[in-house]
Amino acid sequence: MSAGDDSPRVVALAGGVGGAKLAHGLALTGLGERLSVVVNTGDDFTLYGLHISPDLDTVLYTLGGLANPETGWGVAGDTLITHEMLGEYGIETWFMLGDKDLATHILRTERLRNGDSLSEIMGDLAQGLGINARLLPMTDDPVATKLATDAGLLDFQEYFVRRRHGDDVHRIEFDGIDAARLPEPVGAALDSADVIVICPSNPFVSVDPILAVPGLRERMLASPAPVVAVSPIIGGAAVKGPAAQMLASLGHDVSAAGVAAYYREFVDVMVIDTVDKNLAGDVEALGMTVAVTDTLMQSDADRRALAAFTLEVGRSQRLARAG
């Protein structure tokens, strides 16, 4: 699918499942390669010597139409044959690696060792799955999200998978972020964007690491494109994952308005759910435009509708600025 010249150039910042769903919706509106999805790599880690990129792969599989609809991550219908054999050897297997999923990790790891960049590799994998959108890691350099909890400073997967995000998080660090370089295609996509979308991903462990890549936030703010964020909090709860618990433990209001307040320095339009329409005044009081719609994405049609709504509010904002 190739997009016409009148389609907007869209940059979406995304983490895992929620971000992947909206990115998929944006792709379904027919943006083709005018859609660039910039993805968090702070959750990347090494397992059995393989380089795993959970968020990139969730976006990859979702845009490629392979994602497991039950979990939102992994490949639909995947098996755990290798995983079980690792267990036979007495290896501790707390992170589930599906067999189809393993192909991705094996290819990525081989190519990284051969000196290819994560950006090049993910581009080729996306192309291999017939994806037109541009799948862009936030950086090709290693960044590791760490969480300060009562149980100590935890690696992301330790916190998220092994301990099932049960610990209160008091502080978050992005190891390596100071040395992380902004890939040229990410900067260029921001410069030429018509709309920048912050997907309904976790603000602290999905969106913040992307914004912390040196230069990225500045390029986003310097871009003439309006920044539209979709709240990951609906009715005071996260659709998935620990965003609500983190808002609380980090001292924020556990609501779409709390997310808006956290984003107020760089977001122009906040999209909140219909169930939260009573919060519209609080969000506007932060100096933002607010847009209300149904944001729960339970079907491809939901994804496409939310994406179209988001693009439309971005377009209105752009016109309002121009006018």
Added chain:
Amino acid sequence: MSAGDDSPRVVALAGGVGGAKLAHGLALTGLGERLSVVVNTGDDFTLYGLHISPDLDTVLYTLGGLANPETGWGVAGDTLITHEMLGEYGIETWFMLGDKDLATHILRTERLRNGDSLSEIMGDLAQGLGINARLLPMTDDPVATKLATDAGLLDFQEYFVRRRHGDDVHRIEFDGIDAARLPEPVGAALDSADVIVICPSNPFVSVDPILAVPGLRERMLASPAPVVAVSPIIGGAAVKGPAAQMLASLGHDVSAAGVAAYYREFVDVMVIDTVDKNLAGDVEALGMTVAVTDTLMQSDADRRALAAFTLEVGRSQRLARAG
């Protein structure tokens, strides 16, 4: 299963399928850790960044009771999910890697990168599968078997798998063999052996690389143990693989007697099949003892019977020397 002190200490030199079957037969006689299987690593190669050791794994799976009875290699009931996904990405997949099999390659590769030796790793994998015998790589250093053919100098897997061993082989090289070190446990096993068995493996690409590890042949010849070889050729044909074709193209008689002639400088007893009993005189004329039995291993009972026969002829030879 632990062996009594009256069990012989046995060293078996083995390549792939045929060697693994006799090694399994030897294990079935109850030798426990008194059995050391020294395995060819000249076929080892790297695929998708993973270190593959085809012969070691065939012996590992066979002794561990996991081997695919149809093929003789790979894991019984294994699937090809990752393999097929690699194909989805457009990767050329001429070497079939099963999903259970992949667990072995992943663990081995990770540990090699962490600096562990192949010997340590294979020992742990064997232990993980409940194997009592000692599984010993011929060396921990890289050795690569190359075959000179009319199509050029081919890597082993290129010749064997990709081109289905269809080329005539004119010369064989073992790249890296001069720098390959004999692992201490292999030398020690040879020094203290009561019987050394050369399994019915390909003489040129399975047994020769083992014997070419500097010091190994000398330690074998210096050992007081008789060397008993089982012919891989029965009735002028190989049970499996290109041994017969190689005997011909390398200028040897395509028979058990041809193998005996090739082995005459270091083998004391040659075990040949009942169908080849008319060759007994030719083998004796080489100055070897000859022993005739049914050598085709179609069942575990066959494996055990051939192993017991081989040990018995080794014992007789030892007693004859002592007497």
